Amino acid sequence: MTGAPDLAIRLRRAAFNHALAQGDLHAIGTLLAHDAMLVTGTDSAVIAGRKAQLLAWKREFAAQQRTIYQRRPERIVASTVEPIAMEHGVWTGTTGQQVTRGDYTAKWREVAGEWVIEAEIYLTLG
16 A cells, blocks of 8 residues: 555554653543553553553663563555555564564554554564
8 A cells, every 4th residue: 555544544644653662641632532441462461542552652761671562664555445454474572682572463443533543452472
């Protein structure tokens, strides 16, 4: 896919990665839909809603040795009938010298001219 949704989602993902690296809860909140869902990669825990995700990130950012997560989109597919798209990519989590990695899929929706994350599913591979 090329065009406006692809570029807009890639820019929003870059902003999300930056917010994660900086521990910026406000910026993360602007990128999540109110009822966003996240399924974690290792234990398949479900974190439901923006508020719950922000609380989880707040705990993560307060950790003594914090993990820095990065998502790298490989493919974005936009719907031709609704303002939605799927992002497929790889993720890494770096804690000191240790790197964990995996695959992810994220569903985005355009709301009031901005793309927000509705759902993410992560798979830990190593």
